[in-house]
Structures are given as structure tokens and as C-alpha cells.
Amino acid sequence: TAIAITEQPVSVSVPVGYSFTLRCRAQGRTSLQYQWFCQHQSDCRLIPGATNQDLPIIAEQTQLYTCRINDLHRNAVFSDWVKVEVHQCVARGLPPQLWHGEPVIVLNPSEQRVEVGQPLQLQCAAMGVPAPSYQWYRNGNLLEQQKRKKLLITHTKVSDSGTYLCCASNRHGEHWTNAVDVHIGEQSQPTPLCCKLPGVRCKIALLVGNNRYQHHPNLLAPVRDVFELSHLLKHLGFQVVSLLD
Numbered sequence: 001t002a003i004a005i006t007e008q009p010v011s012v013s014v015p016v017g018y019s020f021t022l023r024c025r026a027q028g029r030t031s032l033q034y035q036w037f038c039q040h041q042s043d044c045r046l047i048p049g050a051t052n053q054d055l056p057i058i059a060e061q062t063q064l065y066t067c068r069i070n071d072l073h074r075n076a077v078f079s080d081w082v083k084v085e086v087h088q089c090v091a092r093g094l095p096p097q098l099w100h101g102e103p104v105i106v107l108n109p110s111e112q113r114v115e116v117g118q119p120l121q122l123q124c125a126a127m128g129v130p131a132p133s134y135q136w137y138r139n140g141n142l143l144e145q146q147k148r149k150k151l152l153i154t155h156t157k158v159s160d161s162g163t164y165l166c167c168a169s170n171r172h173g174e175h176w177t178n179a180v181d182v183h184i185g186e187q188s189q190p191t192p193l194c195c196k197l198p199g200v201r202c203k204i205a206l207l208v209g210n211n212r213y214q215h216h217p218n219l220l221a222p223v224r225d226v227f228e229l230s231h232l233l234k235h236l237g238f239q240v241v242s243l244l245d
Helices: 222-235
Strands: 003-007 012-015 019-023 025-028 033-040 043-046 054-058 063-070 076-078 082-087 104-107 112-114 120-123 125-127 133-138 150-153 162-170 173-176 180-184 204-209 239-244
Touching: 003 063, 003 076, 012 125, 104 173, 112 120, 120 180, 162 222, 204 222, 222 239
Parallel strands: 012 082, 112 180, 204 239
Antiparallel strands: 003 025, 019 054, 033 043, 033 063, 063 076, 063 082, 104 125, 120 150, 133 162, 162 173, 162 180
């Protein structure tokens, strides 16, 4: 109770070489002293000279950080441990030059085919300052328990089939991964006969669901609408290509 932390450091997810600052603030009855520590794998060490409230960092590798605050009476408290996640290869996910910390997708999930009863794992990743939170969706419906980068279903059912995507968000905004199809206990679908016959046209539908208009408020449920319309058109014999934003 002698020392109260008023501002905790926050986790970030950044590209290699990115410069930023971790912040910690505290109040006490006497003057306070700060000391930062970092941990990589199982190695925890004091950072020499890191005795200020702010810790400047140039991102090199993923590490954990915490700050110890003590007063003149030998009272001491530690801040929360925070993760500095560093992405070595970001490719097209490299943030724009004037990046303000909004989420940038650097890893999209991939299509999966899984037998019934086997585990399903989908993975995504995003950069952001602060580090983004995650929320997965299936067929436009929120999956209440799936709030991490990795979606895991240990024992799949046929009803787990569908189109999955994830939303990464922080206080600066949100960004969506690509939508991917997951097939549980289904054989690959043969090419429709019409597409094999010369001179016969296939029915192809292109659906675009846009939730990020520049001069119009966000729509209520474009993602869900695309999924429902896609299901209907497939029953009518269309091959469907669905795109989001």
C-alpha cells in the first residue's frame, strides 16, 4: 500500500527494428526508484541503466518486461509483465510509413480439411501498439470462447464446418483476416459437369461484403449477409467467390 502503480506498461506487437517506449508510473510516500527487467525464454535479467520511468526499446526479439519500483523504506512492487512480440518477417504486413499502431495482419489462417473427431487449429497474427486482441467468427457468427491468435477445437464435429475469419483490434481500430473455408469430414467436391463440357457456361457468383466505407457509416452485418447469400447461391448451382472489405 506504500507504493501504488498508476500506469502499467502495455504489451505491443511490432516489426523488427521498430522503436518505441514502455511506460510505468507510480506514486509513493517518498521518492521512488525504478528498475526494468527483461525475460527471454527462461532467462530473466536486470537491464543495466534502465532506471527511468520510460524504457526506450528498439525491437530485436520477442521478450517479456517488468518494472520494479521501490521507495526509501525498502518497500517494492513490480509492474505487470508485458510482452514485446517482434515479427522478423512481415512481408506484405509491413505497416505503412506513418503507422500509428493500428492492427496490421501479418499472418492469415489457411483452409483446412479435417476428419470428424480430429483437432482443428487455425492461426493468425497481427501487429499493433498496444498489442491487438482477437475474436474469431464462423459463418459471420461470433465464437464466444475463441479470443486468441490460435483457434483450437480439440474434437471436431461436422457442424464445425464453415467459413472462418478473425478480427484483430486495439484502441486505434480493427482489421480482419482473410476468410477461409474449413471442411470437417467432407470429401473434396468434384468439378461440376457443366464446367467440363465445351460450350457450356458455368454459373459463377462474385459476392463482396464491405464494412469499411470511407464516407458511409459501417453496415450492421455485411459479413454475415455474404455468408448466408453464398450458402443460398450454392444451392442454386452457382460457384461462389466471396470477398470481404
